[in-house]
Every structure is written in structure tokens, then in C-alpha cells.
Amino acid sequence: MRKLKENILKLLVYLSVLFTISTLVLIVGYIFIKGIKGINLSFLFSDYSASGDGGILPMIITTLYTVALSILIATPIGVLSAIYLQEYAKKGKIVTCIRFATESLAGIPSIIYGLFGGIFFVVTLGMKYSILSGSLTVAIIILPVIIRTTEEALKTVPQAYREASLALGSTKFQTLYKVTLPSAIPGILSGIILSVGRVIGESAAILLTAGTVAQMPGGIFDSARTLTVHAYLLTKENGDIQGAASIGIVLIVIVLLLNTMARLVAKKLNKANC
């Protein structure tokens, strides 16, 4: 009986893993098989041309701009908010409400954020269609993710660490940046990695705030087209699955690079305190 239960549970675990791995292999495999033909140097590194076989360099640059900017905006605000909620605010109705609101917002379709950003940043604040408007909008989208994952990471830091530090006459703030935050970094980082994914994958919200101009952006105040928006337009308007898959490959490589970078940073930070 016990063995049976044990085996069933084991089977469930392995089936789950199998499901996860096979979807991973299927999706990534599919994208590679469809898209690899389109990958070549001129595709990657030449300027876009509406009429012919241009490359996607402007989109790559735009994507990097957007990721960097939105993470730069959302991470400090999100992490600091989480610190406030977890370490400073009195546990009570307000915090519960805030947490509840953030969680619920995570489920609003991004197009609604896009419409909001399109009115608030683009028109009201006069930022026009620009990488800045787009980044601010997706920064709001990823805020809940960063807040929640950071909160969870902080929660897992043993109370004993905080007590020890405070008992040594450290202030709450010293305790925070010397003990609590370093212990929470892996968790925070996984939140950021998820957010990078979310930013890179965003199409609707960015389309409505950063626009779709297929040109090399001169700066963050220019409108431009990210890789995902490009893939979205290719699929939706042209049915160009192969082109979308080629962009998919580029995106996967970018995500891989960014994740590896994040991991390296985490390692550095971990070494610094151990």
C-alpha cells in the first residue's frame, strides 16, 4: 500500500518532469527547425528595410534598450517596495490589500496596460510613442512579479539572522543590506530573470506605447520596434511563421545571454559575502 502510493507519487513527479522537458524540447526545437534557415549575418547585423531583405539590427537594439530601461526602472522600485512591505510595514489590512492588488494586477492582460500607457505616458505626459513610454509601461507590468518574488525571498531569510545583527547594535537598515538582502539575492534574481522574460516577450503593451517604427532608434525618446513586436507583426499581418521563428531564435539567444549574465552577477554577489 505504502509502496504503491510512493510509486504513484514518483510516477507523477516523473510525468511532470517529462511534460516540462518535452514541451521545452518541442517548442525550442520547433522554433529552431522553422527559423534556422533565416538566420545569417546580414539578417542579424544589417539595417531593416521595408521593401526588401533587410536585417533586424534596429529591433535587436530596441529590445536591449527596452529590457535595460524597464529593469532599471522596475527593479529598484519593486525591490524597495517589497522591503517596505516585508520588513517595515506593520502587518495588517493595508499590506494585505497592497499585496492582494499587486497579485491581481499580474493577471490583467498586457494590452490593457498598453492602453493605459498609451494614454498616460504617450499623451498625458507627452512622451509620445517612445522607448521610454514603452519601458515605463512594461516596468509597471513587471512590478508585481518583482515585488512578490522579492517578498518571498525576504521571507525565507531566517529571523535568527536579523536578530543576531540587531543584537550587535546594527540598525535595521544595516541589517538589511549586510545580512538580509545578500541572503535574499538568489530569490530576487530569479524574479528579475522572470521579468526580463516578460519584458522581452511583451508585444501588445509595447506596440501601443513604443510604437512600431522600423528604424534604428536614436535614443530612448524615439519610437521603435522590438523584436517581439516585429515577430508579432510578421505573424499577424504576413503569416510569416518562418520569419517569426528566426526572430524567436534570436530572442532565445538574447534571453540565454541575459540569464547567464544575471547568474554571474549573483555569483559575484554571493562570493562577496561568503
Place this chain on the structure above:
Amino acid sequence: GSNSSDSSNGGKVTVSGSTSVGPVIEICAEKFKEANKDISIEVQQVGSSAGIKNTIEGTSEIGMASRDLKDEEKKAGLKETEVALDGIALITNKSNKVKNLTINQVKDIYKGKITNWKEVGGKDTPIVVVSREDGSGTRDGFQEKVGFKSEELVKEAQISDGSGNIKTIVEGNENAMGYISFGYVDKSVNSLAIDNVEPTAENVKAGKYVIARPFILVNKEGTLSKQGKSFIDFILSDEGQKIVKSKGFISIK
């Protein structure tokens, strides 16, 4: 491209709107810039309504639409310029033997009165009807010319938001039938003759192929900049219309 303020001709023209019109305008912009290096043109593909709204609000100078203006929009003082015609082709899967339908058959299929391909001379398989979303310019044009209303559309119809998506669906499903703008038709699908009239630009121009609608540019009355005006003029010029033709659309000339 940033605007060079020192040149009297320089400046930025912002265009936004329909994703059907967008690609061809993008090419026009590229060509236009070759001759007018100091003018930069920004083309946003965000949908007809958004483009019109942007033009009303002043976010964009010129709006692109693949449908006629609604009364509410006209009231806001917009001026429209027709820049091209677009035929709408009925498409089916490559393996489908049906090559021609009457316009009434098309209507009945979309209203759900004909549900099997054998009723129109094909195999004994159900027809999977694919349509654009409510509000789409292509759909408006299609329904108006075929002669039925939105609420009459068979409820089970597959709804898809973009010519590309419709093409992909039809390409992958032998039962499917959909409609897309001429500019997007290619070898991956069959395009049907309607009442024995082939879907070609000549037939549209000649008025024989009836399922067609205009592409328009709009701008706020009296606010069009010199650069904006010269861009619209370029599109209407022979060179501009050649680009329109080369993308499979129909020149208004």
C-alpha cells in the same frame, strides 16, 4: 532619425494607423526619404482606430485607415485622402478543389446556410468559416460588398485578427475558408474566383471584381505640415502608386 531643426525643409512626419496600409506606406516612406534626406518619417502600425484617434489627439500627424470614417470620427474634423484600392480575396486550402463560388454562395457560407463543401461542389467535409474581428476595415468592406451584416455571421466562425493569421489558418486546415486583402495573397493558399471573375487588380479596377475597399490617409483639417503634405503628394504620385501596385494593391489612378 531625429529632426534636423536647422534645415527649413527638415522635420518629422508621424504616421500611424492600419496594419494593412502600414507596410506599403513604410516602403513609400523609405523611397520618399531617399529624395528628401532631411525629412524623417515615422510609420506606426497600431490599427485603424488607434491611428485615427492619434490623429485627432495630435499624437500623429497623419492617420492610416483601411475603412471609411465613422460619423463620430468625421465630426472631429478629419480630412481623408484615398491613396489606394484594395481587393479582398477569398482564400481556401491548397488541397481544396473548389475554384469558384457565386457571391450568393459566399454569403450563404458566411451566414451559415451552407455548411458543407459538397454543397458547392467540393468534398463531403464541413466548411470552417474564418473571418476578421468585428470593427476590422477588411471585414467591414467584405460584409458590405458580399451583402450581410455582422450579426448574421455564423456564430461558429473562427475569428482572427490579421491577414497573416487568416492565411496561416487556411494554409493549415483543408476545411477552412477565409478572406484577406490582395496584398497578402501568395502561393500558400488558393484564391477563389467570384462569379467566375478572377481576383486581379485589373478586374477590381474595371469594377468586375466587386469585393474591394479603399485605403485612406486622414489628417486634421488645416494642420497638415509642408512635409506631411509633400509625403502624401509623393504617395499619390506615379512613383508612389507604383509602390502601391508592386505590393499587390490597386492604384487609384
Place this chain on the structure above:
Amino acid sequence: MLVKSRLVGTKHRDNNNNNKNKYVIEKLAKNIFMISAFISVISLLLIIGFVFYKGLTPFVLKGYSFIDFLAGTEWVPSADKFGILSMITASIISTLGALIIGVPVGILTAAFISEIAPKQVAKIMSPAVELLAGIPSVLYGVFGLSFLVPNIQKIFNLPKGQSLITIIIVLAIMMLPTIISVAETAIRAVPNAYKEGSLALGASKIETIFKVVLPSAKSGILAAVILGVGRALGETMAVILVAGNSPIMPTSLTDSVRPLTTNIAIEMGYAFGTHQEMLFTTGVVLFTFILILNLVLNKLSSKAVD
């Protein structure tokens, strides 16, 4: 005695002044944290306010009936008919379906990576999963449309593959990476002492995982589920491509349906006026829907605590 002579004596204590600085920094830090939280809350409130303002306009100012909106089954904007009951139904079924598949698979995979897998395997799997999180939803949609849809059509012998079941699979896949990576972090944080305690009582590794590790990581796992569901619900681009989007009441898992999210995304580009506002109302309904879901999930988890 040697200890005393060394330890006592000059006190390298900082004086009061120094402490005053610390308290100033402390206050400052706290205020910065508070302001950040405030910014977050404000931006989130702004969005909620915006959606509600837009979404409630037709009912408050234009005399539409909210009941008809919720209970109506016909959606023909150009004929001024706005009923979303069929979409609510589709959303509930597809979300629940995706939850039923995605949540257990995600949690169990996370448990595998953090507790069972050899270190080498875990080291490959964890970034691979994060990679899945980085794939844009459009590509999930493309994959769904050109791989899942034809296969579902073939397997179930249907006229078309766009169906509830396809949505469920795509959503389940899409929530996986978020659930896995957040849950993995939570599971890794469970103290070793708990595991040792359980193993020493003769529990097997699997029993330990299910009875001690997962319950101990509950809060984090819940966060994972909520974020995962959020991602799946919020991402519409993939669903649009595989849903079929017919606004009809589903009668079986093989029907084409239009969930609330795709209704918004698919028509927003061309919508204006009342039609556009009704799409925002759809957003309001969706928001309420997610609110309820979160409430239920939170209740479930707090029940499990004691």
C-alpha cells in the same frame, strides 16, 4: 586573565553623534522604501482606476444594463450587442483546465529540480526553464497554431483544431516556467533540518517532499501559482492564435471559444467609442475574476496552514 587585559580597555565605541547619523540614515531609508511602495501602489491604482473609469462609462453614462452585459450571450459590437456570458464561461473553463494541468506539473517539476534531480541535471534544467519563461507569447502562439492546432484536429478528428482544449494546453505550458522557477526558489529555502527530521522518522524522500517540504514552502508556492496564473491569463497573444475566437457558449472541450482576454486583444485595435469601452468593461470583469481566483487560492492556502 590574558583575555581581560586584551578585551577591556579602549572602547572603539562610536559616540552618540555617530548614532544620530545612523538614525537619520535609518529614517531616510525607511522613507525611501515607503515612497517606492507608494509609487508601486499609485501606479497600480492608476491602472485600476483607468480601467474601471473606462469600463463603467457605458453603464453609468450611457444607460447600458450591466446585467445584460454579464448574462448576454450575443457579442456583435457593430449591432450594439454586448453580452459576454459565453466568454466568461470560456475563461473559467480554460483557466481551471490550465490550472489543473499546469499547477501540479509545475510544482512537481520544481520539487524534482530542487530535491530529486542530481546537481548536474538541476543545473541544466533550471536555466532551461527560465529560458522557457523568456520565450515571447507570440511564439507560443505560433507554435500552438502551426503545431498543436493541426495535431489536435487530427487526434480528435475535428473540422478544426482551434478549441478549448488547445487553449488549456497552451496556457498550461505558458504558466509552467513562472510556477517552476518561483516554486523552486521557495522549495530550496526549506530548512534542511525539516528534511532530516522527516527522513530520520523513516519517511522516504518522496514522502518527505510531499508531507514536509512542499507544505513548508507553501507561501512561496502560492506566490508561484498566482504569478503563473497571472502570466497565463494576462498573456493573450498566444491564446488568440489557438482559440478560434467564436463568441459562442462552449458545449464541449473541442469547441472554438473566445475567452475574455482575447476578446479585448482581438478587437481593441479597431474598436472605438462604446465598443472600446465595453472592451474595458471586459477588463473589469477579468480583473474581478482574477480577484476572486486569488481570494480562493489565498483561502485555500491559509486553510492548509492550521
Place this chain on the structure above:
Amino acid sequence: MSQNNKAKLCVSNLDLFYGDNQALKNINMNIKRNKVTALIGPSGCGKSTFLRTLNRMNDLIENVKIKGQIEVDGENIYNTEDVIKLRTKVGMVFQKPNLFPMSIYDNVAYGPRTHGTKDKKELDKIVEESLKGAAIWEEVKDRLKSSALGLSGGQQQRICIARAIAMKPEVILMDEPTSALDPISTLKVEELIQELKDDYTIVIVTHNMQQAARVSDDTAFFLNGELVEYKETKIMFTNPEDKRTEDYITGRFG
């Protein structure tokens, strides 16, 4: 040394390495059935490490290499696949209390439940008996359903003991089980150990010489991973053979 047929646990030529660092050096030891064996020695000498090899808890730590063999009832525990059976037979109480974040009741019922006891009444009985056995019943009987983590350190440790007892193992390994207890509870636990030894084999790590003297039949003295001396407690404390043992024991009393 005792004969094999009396021995419950036979340890021969046991070496243990944490990476390159040898923590146990050629340990040979026969632990007698139904006796209490005390392990003493300075901090870091390997007592906990040794204890943990006896129910294979060291399997969990990476980079641990174990050589030699350990037999329970004549069966080599590092040959069998059935670690669960081993650990059911050989219970353990850890140095730091490690209760699960569940209610007191669920903590104690954890073991029996895991091994298939589902009946509510039976579980109630086991929980009550075990808590009584660990001298904590009176303090917690009114709050069995509240979280075990709200208890004081000493209370937590006694719940840990109750949790181990609830499994009715044959061998109980205790790693400084009373280091967090007050004298009264300590006494109760010591009495309990005395009572249990009729049916159980008990191995206890302690820093408290008096405790070792009071409760144990045999005592083993570890130093730097070596087993320096191992014999009857009475003899060990009155007449240690090795100079180092004497130093250690008298260091305490002197």
C-alpha cells in the same frame, strides 16, 4: 568488548570523510542491545557525525565518503537498499530541535501516519503516550492543534523526542537531547531513557559527564575522529585506561 550476538549495532573499520577532511578514523565498536551507550568527547570530535552514520543521515550531505561497515542486527546498513526500514528501526533526535511547521499533534503523528496508521483513535493514543513519555504532555495537551514552532526551545526538543518515540523504533539515537532542557525535564527524560532501555537500544551524545554517568551502561570517548576508549561506564569513569580519557573526564570534575 561485548560479543557479537549481544550487539545490536556492529561498527567495523569505519572511516568517514567530508571531502578531503577525515572526520572519523577507523572506528570499531559494538553497541549492545538494550543498553544505553553514551558518546562523549570535545566539540568537533565527530560524535554527531558518528551518530548520523548509524541511520545513514549522512547520505544527505554531499561529498561524504564512508568506508568500512555498520551492521544492525547483523545486516550491513550500507548494503541494503531499504533506508526507510533502517530509519524506522533506528530513530533519531537531533542536536537542534527541528520540528516541522505544523501543529504539535501533526508533528508527533507524522511518523505513524507515514507508516500507515490512519485511525484517528489510534493516532490520538500514540500522540498522547509519546508526549507523556517525553514529559511534555501536561504543558501542551490543551494546544495540540497549535503550531509547534511557538514553543520554547526546551519544549520543542521534548516534542522532538516524543516524535521519535511515536515511531516505536528499536534503536534511538539522541544527539544531546537534553542540552536545551531544564533540570526537571532533563530528569524526566533521563528516567525515560532508563525505562526505554529494557526494550530499546539507545545511543546518546552528551556533553554532560554526570548525565553520561547517570544514564549510560557503556561510554565511548571520541577525540579528533578517533574512538579513544569504549567500555562500561562504571569502569570508564573510575578507571580510565587512556591518559587522554582521564584528562577529559577529570577536566570536568577537577
Place this chain on the structure above:
Amino acid sequence: MSQNNKAKLCVSNLDLFYGDNQALKNINMNIKRNKVTALIGPSGCGKSTFLRTLNRMNDLIENVKIKGQIEVDGENIYNTEDVIKLRTKVGMVFQKPNLFPMSIYDNVAYGPRTHGTKDKKELDKIVEESLKGAAIWEEVKDRLKSSALGLSGGQQQRICIARAIAMKPEVILMDEPTSALDPISTLKVEELIQELKDDYTIVIVTHNMQQAARVSDDTAFFLNGELVEYKETKIMFTNPEDKRTEDYITGRFG
């Protein structure tokens, strides 16, 4: 009782509640300067709770209500805003070792660094002295840069003591500091306590009566949150006034 001018810490009418549950009841106690005061009592009687009020560690726990007053050097610690100064003055060693996940060196240097000591040489000196003071230097001097969490329980606890000493506080609160230590280290720590008391005021919670008898000048006996008896250790152990004190102490020796 001692006179006020000799008292380092004056506790008057102290009540403490965890929610509705009263853990300390009207405690009045003057803890003498440069003496070692032992707190004894059965598990759960409130010793740790009391100790933690002395440097306001209970501030961290929600739902704690404190009434009455505590003065350090005549200053009410619950009136001052400067908790840092208080905690710098009043160091603490906890019941469970709670080292940071950092190197041994960084753990010990944590306090001084927090208070502005940046100089590498000075830090090195402080770390070495503190580790020596806590009788752990020899064991760890070659692995100062490796993680403190890889140490045995006893080793960890001594690092905790070193970490507290490194701050050079005036009062040191110790919550069962030797419960995880072997007799030799215990002895060393007890010696250390004796040495330190000329300049420091020390409050120590212990379950070990002998330890209380050996190291403390005064002893306070707690029961169910009440201070039952508080006097010179010698008198307390030979001639307890209260029946309950006698029962408790003799329960150990009887």
C-alpha cells in the same frame, strides 16, 4: 537586594504579554554591576523572554506588550530612541547559534564593522582576540575565510560568543551559551565569564545548576513568568527561602 547605585540594570514592575498570554509577571530585579547573574527555572518559564527584554529584542516580535520599566545605568531603555546604543552596550548570545551565512572572519568582524571600524589590521586584531576569548581560535585560525555554517554546533556557538565579545559591550546577555558545548569548551567559557565580570555585567540563562553555582554571584529563579526568588547564589543554593525554589534545586541534586 543590592542598592540602586550598585545596580547596572534596574527592572521594575515588568509585565510582558505575547498577545493575551502573559509571559512575565511583575518582575522587580536589580542586576548588579560587574557581577554574573544567573537566571534559572524550568523550560518555558520566561527566562529567554526576560533576557530579550533587556536589550529590546522583543521589539521585533509582533503582538508583544511590555509594561513597567527597565533602566540601564539609570536610563529607561524603553524611553530612549537610541536602541543601537542600547544594543551596543548590551550584547547578546542566543540559545540557538545564529551565525550569518558568511565566513568566520566576517561574522566576528560584523559588529566592529557596523560600528565603523574599517582598518584591516585593527579588525584582524579584534577578530583574533575575540576568537581566543571564546576559546575557539585554535580550531578555526586556519579557516577564517571559510563559511561559518560548516562548523559543528559547539563551534558555532563559540563563534557566536566571539562575535558578541568583539563588540566590547558593557553587559553581556547569554542564553544558555554552553548548552551545545563540550565540557572543555564549557570550562573555558566559564573561565572567560569569570574573567570578564570585573569589567562587564553578565546575565546568563542556564539549565545547569552546577554552572549557575560555579559562575554566578547572584541567581534568580523564575517560575511561570514570576520571579520567585533572587539573591546571592551561595545563599540561594544552600538556603532557599521559597519552597518552590528548594524543590527545583533539589530536584536536580536529589
